[in-house]
Amino acid sequence: MTGRHRVDAAAQVATDASPDVDRAVRAAAAAGVERTTRAERADWLRALADAVEAHRDELVALAHDETHLSEARLGGEVTRTAAQLRFFAGVIEEGSYLEATLDAPDASLTPPRPDLRRMLRPIGPVAVFAASNFPFAFSVLGNDTASALAAGAPVVVKAHPGHPELSRRVAAIGRDALAAAGGTADALQLVEGLDAGVALVGHPLVAAVGFTGSTRGGRALFDLATARPAPIPFYGELGSLNPVVVTEAAATADVAGIAAGLAGSFTRDGGQYCTKPGLVLVPADHGFEAALDDALAEVDGQRLLTDGMAVAFVDGVDRLGSLDGAEVVLPGRLADGAAPAAAATVVTVDAVTFAAGPESWLEECFGPLTVLVRYRGDDERDRAIATLEGSLTASIHHAPGEDVRDLADALGRIAGRLVFNGWPTGVAIAWAQHHGGGWPATTASVHTSVGATAIRRWLVPVAYQDAPAGVLPPELRDGNPLGIPRREDGTPKPGSRTA
Structure with missing residues (x-):
């Protein structure tokens, strides 16, 4: 044929x-x-x-x-x-x-x-x-x-x-x-x-x-x-988990502020963002969980986009809560059958348990849920990071002057956008923006x-070889009649912004 x-x-x-x-x-x-x-x-x-x-x-x-x-x-x-x-x-x-x-x-x-x-x-x-x-x-x-x-x-x-x-x-x-x-x-x-x-x-x-x-x-x-x-x-x-790493120095300096920022980010509009921080590595014994509990005290449950999503959210909480080493700190709920609502939910696990079997933890749960991975020392933290899959974003919370180049290198290998001392829920429209990442975040990183x-x-490329002038698009003609930026004989030539 x-x-x-x-x-x-x-x-x-x-x-x-x-x-x-x-x-x-x-x-x-x-x-x-x-x-x-x-x-x-x-x-x-x-x-x-x-x-x-x-x-x-x-x-x-x-x-x-x-x-x-x-x-x-x-x-x-x-x-x-x-x-x-x-x-x-x-x-x-x-x-x-x-x-x-x-x-x-x-x-x-x-x-x-x-x-x-x-x-x-x-x-x-x-x-x-x-x-x-x-x-x-x-x-x-x-x-x-x-x-x-x-x-x-x-x-x-x-x-x-x-x-x-x-x-x-x-x-x-x-x-x-x-x-x-x-x-x-x-x-x-x-x-x-x-x-x-x-x-x-x-x-x-x-x-x-x-x-x-x-x-x-x-x-x-x-x-x-x-x-x-x-x-x-x-x-x-x-799907994207958008991991966040909180360094020990950052938690020591401002644990309450970082916890409040996380609470606002992962519950924003019911946690229904592709950039929701769904996995957060925090230092153990720095009071982060208590600070997050305080920050979430005033966060109301929200009805999700569809009833099916609300049911899937509860199933996701149940699945994560059943994993070895998991603890559901703030359980999600369905308010009533007529108007399903999802409450902010936090699941915790220690970094050693997480790194020993990460596959079950890396499945996105759409809605207001985040997983806290408690680490003790940089070695536990780095082993957990090494298990992560592709994500749209990764965030690092660090103290002023702290050297986080190694963290940035490690997270930059899996994420399309690195956020420092901020939260990923919010994607600016700009020339320098990148909203992509490795699988499963996207199919084309x-x-x-x-x-x-x-x-x-x-768009796809086309090259014209020895083409008659009448065949060429205006953007490729001699003299640059439309005044667009071009590269001519290897040299960039500025344009005059004419369409």
């Missing part, structure tokens, strides 16, 4: 399995997004940001009803979502993300060098799986969608079942905003349902996938993406899902 016939056969399977998905993907692929200019797409992104903010009250009310998150938190998330959209408008206007590179011909080299010009281009239609815990910022018009549209890739979003009405409304607002900005509404599509998600990953016109969710669900889709006749990139953000280089996931 030829390659073309294999694609046709796969397309027929996708159509038969989910005609709604097939229609959505084909409409996105036909939208012509890859032929638009950076200036046009920047206008789209700003229009989407304006539209989300214009409907703020309506959308926050919908999200509150479906997720139980506070209106204040959701309002802040709308602001973040609009900021992300505008941020990527600026990223593509600046232009360095294209990695435009030119090498002039040189016949004196061995082998001779032709005229070579290279840049990144859109990968094609992108599937985005919305997250449960960020109904705006990592959902229909969230960071994955913003960065993909910025790259010139149309998007088919698989809505999260935890907030379906909100997803439909945001998609409708987004499609209207795209059309009003002179774009095409078909650049943004929405599909729903488990079967639709499977069909989406398997559709032959889908070129890449962005996913935020559970390790089990993400791994199943990752395997599907790589098992396709033509495998595609799967950028999954899955060299990439980020937050920050300017999140756009790199939806």
Whole structure:
């Protein structure tokens, strides 16, 4: 069977399995997004940001009803979502993300060098799986969608079942905003349902996938993406424990302050953050547990995003509490059957027991739970650190002037972001941000899902050799007519920020 016939056969399977998905993907692929200019797409992104903010009250009310998150938190998330959209408008206007590179011909080299010009281009239609815990910022018009549209890739979003009405409304607002900005509404599509998600990953016109969710669900889709006749990139953000190390000097200097910071971080919004500190190495006999108990005294239980998550949280507490050497210091609870609530829960274990069988301790428990690993001396601490898996973040609390270079080196091997004397729950939108890490935190540790280089996931390189001037994209033409940053004959050339 030829390659073309294999694609046709796969397309027929996708159509038969989910005609709604097939229609959505084909409409996105036909939208012509890859032929638009950076200036046009920047206008789209700003229009989407304006539209989300214009409907703020309506959308926050919908999200509150479906997720139980506070209106204040959701309002802040709308602001973040609009900021992300505008941020990527600026990223593509600046232009360095294209990695435009030119090498002039040189016949004196061995082998001779032709005229070579290279840049990144859109990968094609992108599937985005919305997250449960960020109904705006990592959902229909969230960071994955913003960065993909910025790259010139149309998007088919698989809505999260935890907030379906909100997803439909945001998609409708987004499609209207795209059309009003002179774009095409078909650049943004929405599909729903488990079967639709499977069909989406398997559709032959889908070129890449962005996913935020559970390790089990993400791994199943990752395997599907790589098992396709033509495998595609799967950028999954899955499970992360985000370990924290408190040095003995830090605990001696400010045990109450560090404990209060931990209490606020791991219980924030019910502990429903991918960056929640779920594992904390603390020095034994420094009063940390008592200080944390005091800090949690005023923390109320919170209803989780779905009833299923609340039940899974209790199961997770029971599982951890049954492990050898475990002690549940503050047991979680379900308040009542009508409105399940999860209370802040701390599980403790000594570092020797932890390091002897870490696998059972390294499974993420989504919700307001953290595990304290008590160590005696640096050797016990370091042996525990050596067992840790990939994480989005790792944090070090140290005393002023304390040398923590070895700790930073050890944690830097497993985490995508190192936090010093702070807490990881809060991911700034910035050029220097990295939100990624080794397995199981992500499926592609060299990439980020937050920050300017999140756009790199939806781009692939193309080199033009001895190309006629009329074939070249404007960004690669002689004289740099668009004024973007480029590398010419090995020398960086600044741009003039023109789209």
